[in-house]
Amino acid sequence: MTDGLHRYRALEQWLLKGISEGRWPVHGRLPSIRELCARRGLSKATVQHALRRLEARGLVEARPKAGYFVARLPESLSPPSLKARLDAPRPVTISSLLLDIMARNGAFDLRPALATGDAPSGITALNRAIGRALRRQRRSSYQYYDEPAGDPGFREQLALRYARRGWPVTVDELCVTSGCQHALFLALMACCSAGDVVAVETPGFYGVLQLLQQLNLKVIEIPASSGTGMDMDALEQALRRWDIRACVVSPAFATPGGALMPDRARDRLMALAETHNLAIIEDDIYAETGFDQVPDPLKARDVSARVIHCSSFSKVLSRDLRLGWIAGGRWHDRILHLKMVTQLASSRYLQQGVADYMSEGALNAHLRRERIRLREQRDQLLDEIHQWPGALRVTVPVGGLALWLELPEICDTLAAYQDALKANIVITPGPLFSASGDYANGLRLSFAHPWNEHRREALGQLPGLLGLS
Template sequence: MFSVGKVGLWVQIQKMLYFKVQIEAICNCYYDFCGNCTHMTEYRYEQLEQRLREQIRIGQLAAGERMPSVRQLSRDATLSKSTVLTAYARLEAEGLIEARPRSGYFVAAPAQSTSALTKPATSEPSIQPVPVSVGQVLVDIMEKGTAFDLLPPPPKPVHDSNEPLRRCLARALRRQSRLEQEYYDEPQGLLMLREQLSHRLAHGGSQVNASELVVTSGCQHALLLALMATTQPGDVVAIESPGFYGAFQLLEALGLQALELPCSVDTGISPDALALALQHWPVKALMLSPSYSTPTGACMPEASKLKILSLAKTHGVAIIEDDIYGELPFGLQRPRTLHSYDDSGSVLLCSSFSKCLSRDLRVGWIAPGKYLEKVKRLKVVTSLASSATAQQGASEYLADGAYDRYLRQRRQQFRRQCDQLQELIVEHLPMATACSYPQGGLALWLELPESVDTLQLFHLARQQGITITPGRLFTAQERYHHFLRLSFAQPWTQERQSALQSLGKMIANTI
């Protein structure tokens, strides 16, 4: 038995070893970041990751085979345990290996082949400004609460796995005095939240001070402020096609014209198409989602971001960047924002917690650059102030580190659910002709035979309690009638699988 003194010494040694491992992990994961340089040094965990990836690719490590233990690999390769764990975590995020409780790491089985489905071709919208009319369908979808689900929410609350968030919000509400409830929050939002947000934006490469941020009532509110600050009624706004239906709603409400640009389901907006459009039309603003845009899940390459930013600077065009899906890559590292490359203040970065954390937590933000003073005034006009309680709770949640832990779980969950959806499409919707293969976000873009009108299918599906999102919602033109956006935001329960199977039967009956 240890004496009390020896036990205390042993505890101290364990703490020292723990902090040593944490420091090693930070050092092994550190990237030397410079705004003028995109080179990244290859570190030891990357070398190990590449070696193991190649062994899996050529079959040297077969599906289902147990990976070497962290201790064994650390000893054999003369690497720290934190280096091995980092390499394993990155391979797990890619879906190449999987951790099994109390058993170790194993090579993941390859996903069911979806080779029968090609990718949708680059879109070909008519490149000319048009007024916008969204229609009633979107209102019907929102009334059902099914914008990212085939089925309406259950009548009884389900277990909430994000208990830390609930506790933070509850504590914020309990601590608020009656005197605080009698006053509005400052227009820019709670300082402690803006400080936390400035740290989060650094994950995407953006260097923004708390004084340069404005808290909003969700991302849609941030996009509204950005459009109001950069345009006047009648102006032309360039936008992705297919693009976010909420953006088209805003253009309609503000009396703006939409100039839709061709997009790839892999790489997003075509810089060449933008260059051509800028030669012919007086574009005032460009709205886009470089990271995992809805509905396609496209992620823009860094070279395209730089080219688009250069074009916008040359023509004096403001860029409104919707980064709401940027925190949802299937891997460990999120893409850089387009905003992170901007040194002129012409990019207005907008986002919120609604897609990553909670739809009900209406806390968003905007980094408006040179439009800061305009946006502050418009915030007062459109919403006066934001909920101090929600801001305090969100700020505490970020400060505790709970958000990063939650994101790691959600990213892996969404990757699995996306893979499962692609398998279910092959099984239950064999008539589908093409499908996007996103590497992040919450949705994919499905192409059906041209004889299928998904707007008519929407009304037919509603009669059976199923809600779909027709392709026509993602444009101001008469296009995408035979497309669907399908989301993998929810687990594929038996009920949802049955709904997808029923949808497949409805489509088969219309062909």
């Protein structure tokens, strides 16, 4: 996308992003052609071509002798709307169709199990570190289970990372799990009983809805903005009306849209939790993808041990490690016990290998590269979406692996899912992200994978499959 032919589109994309992010407000002046040439290293012809295309779409206007001005906020870059309704708590029922779709969507890939392209150097280094840990596994340590909480050296490395994010956690407060989903499971098992009500974001992570169904918990869906996450007014309203036991929340780059909860909302969430004696289950799995910054966890604000922090390396390192962790606050002893009773232990060699990888600085180096790659892939995806016809609303996340697209009301992404599957394309339809069947015209689109020929071709088929015109 950034090669010779498409330079003007890259500039167009960059300008649109600046406009949508408020860098240049509506009716504000854009940088001059000369400034744009200098800043972006482009020829005058390329800059003019991009500006004329935007002018043709009515997004900027040329004023003689004064330059180009922002005409209006591009509709295609407006954020998706916030759900207004607040439904009463009820049990979760997930159709077998949705379960099937969920099972196919963990890899965030339009092309199922494509697995092309070489692994990045960070992954080769990771596998070497694990291999070394295996060879180092001397003597008869294979005959001993790891301690239930996990390898202390690995937990120490995790603690060091969290300290840099404003949360001075000790090794004893952390317990290793088989991934983040396992951590969320232990968290809900520990702080809820069958029939309890749990608040979640809508749209939000379907894995939590599956857990609520499994554990016979009731759900109340709290509207979440695609930009700032769970709506605190709505949560407060719900807490006043119903007895809510726990709240599962993803403050950092929540799926599906990549929302980042602002500080003020975090403070308010913690205050509400205090007033209503709420357990907060924090899903931190996307935090380390943050393109510009890794936000502090909610747990850093947790003065009364009511936040259960859950995370893993599946989204930022490898989905095949199955290595997650949990800090259970006041429920930690119970969580440790649950981990032991249901699984005994985790693999020590694996944790030791990853701990080495972390202490050598290899994880940080890998993440630096990943964040650049993800941002580029996001931009390439946005650029593509802007070519699609129809009135679209889309999030422009600054972290995470996906954006959320709101299609025209008439679109039915669940029907499109079936058609797409026939073309060997897996999409993530909106109804997955709610227990209420909402978001028929919503779509999560991931930028986790490189836009190679196969995926670009699949992406090119989407407007047709989605019935956009």
